[in-house]
Amino acid sequence: MLRLVTTFRKAKDGLAAVEFALILPVLSAMVLGLIEITSALECRQRVTGLASTGADLVAQYTQITTAQMNDVMSAMTAVLYPFPSSGAKITISSITSDGNGNGKVAWSKGSTGATTRTVNAAVTLPSGLMAAYVCSGGVCTGCAAGACSVVYAEVTYNYANYSNTVKFITSSLTLTDTFYAKPRRSATIGFGP
Numbered sequence: 014m015l016r017l018v019t020t021f022r023k024a025k026d027g028l029a030a031v032e033f034a035l036i037l038p039v040l041s042a043m044v045l046g047l048i049e050i051t052s053a054l055e056c057r058q059r060v061t062g063l064a065s066t067g068a069d070l071v072a073q074y075t076q077i078t079t080a081q082m083n084d085v086m087s088a089m090t091a092v093l094y095p096f097p098s099s100g101a102k103i104t105i106s107s108i109t110s111d112g113n114g115n116g117k118v119a120w121s122k123g124s125t126g127a128t129t130r131t132v133n134a135a136v137t138l139p140s141g142l143m144a145a146y147v148c149s150g151g152v153c154t155g156c157a158a159g160a161c162s163v164v165y166a167e168v169t170y171n172y173a174n175y176s177n178t179v180k181f182i183t184s185s186l187t188l189t190d191t192f193y194a195k196p197r198r199s200a201t202i203g204f205g206p
Contacts, residue, residue, distance in 0.1 A: 049174065053186060056096050056172045060188045063092045067105050068166035068194035075199040079206055082122050090124075093170070100171040100185075102127035107202050108136050108165050112158035114145035119162065120204040127169075138163070142193060162201040164194045 070085045071077060077085075082105070090098035104123040108116035116138050121130035130136070142163060144155035173185040196202050 052174075053172055056093075056170070057188050059093050059096060060101075060168050060170045061190045061192075063089055063101065063103070063170075064166045064168045064190040064192035065194075066092050067103060067168070068164045068192040071105055071107075071166075071202065072164045072194040072196050073198065074202055075196075076203040076205060078204075079122075082204075086124050096170075096172070100173070102169040104129055104167045106130045106136075106165045106167075107162050107204065108138065109159050109162040109201055110143045110146070110156035111135070112146040112156065114138070114140075114143055114155075116143060116163070119201065122204070136165070139193070160200060162196060164196065164202065166192045166194075 067085060067089045070088065071082075074081065085105070086103060089103055090101060093101060102124060104121060104127045106121035106129070107119040109119045111117050116136045118130045118132050118134045118136060120132060123129040143161060146155040146157040146160075148154075168190050170188045171185045172188050
């Protein structure tokens with residue numbers, strides 16, 4: 014009997030297969046988890062691109078109409094591919110200077126289901142985006158009230174796992190991003206029908 018136990022302990026023929034069988038579920042879970050995390054990170058990058066694309070497209074206009082804004086919204090949803098655009102809520106607003114370094118909403122339009130900003134509502138802008146209007150010794154600097162503006166794009170996207178095979182992220186993740194762009198061809202961008 015002792016000889017049988019000794020022979021069994023020295024046998025190495027199937028050891029690699031047994032070790033692989035023990036490690037395979039862990040390795041599989043790690044690979045599938047990395048695939049899911051990579052998908053979520055790619056979606057996050059596309060949300061960032063969506064905000065910058067929207068602000069950039071609108072910043073090229075001097076006056077934008079509802080039809081043109083609808084075209085911009087349609088173009089923006091193409092940025093999300095291969096993720097469904099139905100989860101995206103996009104708001105684009107024109108923020109004009111209040112003369113004190115902050116702004117107020119000149120107009121705001123959103124995609125279906127998005128909340129738009131209230132016209133003339135105060136908006137706190139990042140420091141240095143619009144300098145306060147200051148006159149000293151006959152020299153004026155900064156943005157006078159209503160004299161300059163920025164396009165402000167806000168995006169919210171509910172990322173859900175759309176894969177039928179990998180289900181590591183079971184609840185939806187809310188991805189958000191904002192982007193500011195200065196108008197390219199005029200100091201402010203008007204909105205009309």
